[in-house]
Amino acid sequence: MRExxxxxxxxxxxxxxxxxxxxxxxxxxxxxxxxxxRICGRGNVCSLIKLHMISCALISNDNMRKLLEFTExxxxxxxxxxxxxxNRALTYAIAYGLVEQQRNAKYKLTERGHRLAExxxxxxxxxxxxxxxxxxxxxxxxxxxxxxxxxxxxTKNVDN
Numbered sequence: 001m002r003e004x005x006x007x008x009x010x011x012x013x014x015x016x017x018x019x020x021x022x023x024x025x026x027x028x029x030x031x032x033x034x035x036x037x038r039i040c041g042r043g044n045v046c047s048l049i050k051l052h053m054i055s056c057a058l059i060s061n062d063n064m065r066k067l068l069e070f071t072e073x074x075x076x077x078x079x080x081x082x083x084x085x086x087n088r089a090l091t092y093a094i095a096y097g098l099v100e101q102q103r104n105a106k107y108k109l110t111e112r113g114h115r116l117a118e119x120x121x122x123x124x125x126x127x128x129x130x131x132x133x134x135x136x137x138x139x140x141x142x143x144x145x146x147x148x149x150x151x152x153x154x155t156k157n158v159d160n
Contacts, residue, residue, distance in 0.1 A: 029089030038117035044109035
């Protein structure tokens with residue numbers, strides 16, 4: 001006995017939920033940004049470019065090393081990846097009342113965001129590597145140093 005041919009209607013594709021990598025989860029990114037502003041920001045304030053630079057550095061030890069070397073004047077300009085998830089997380093952080101955008105376009109941690117960052121730091125077993133790296137970087141990446149990097153990109157790529 002021969003089987004009947006497979007019909008188009010017999011084929012079903014069900015979408016399965018994909019796991020989202022931790023570093024793209026909105027809760028992780030929002031918390032990361034709060035930690036960046038708390039540990040590396042002057043007065044809990046950072047520019048968008050500085051947030052992107054530090055977020056990119058947190059992706060790998062090599063990225064962090066290059067950013068540290070640049071801040072210390074011993075390395076060349078690091079490559080910074082501008083990640084759309086940082087912008088999206090900022091939008092959520094503002095909506096959650098953790099961050100506010102100032103008139104000078106910089107972002108400031110609110111009291112609520114400050115408490116979140118402190119709670120994560122005190123937990124002792126959350127975002128340990130990120131906190132360690134941020135403490136190493138601390139206040140070394142100033143807004144002036146971040147702007148210096150931006151100016152280097154402009155002059156280096158002026159012909160492009």
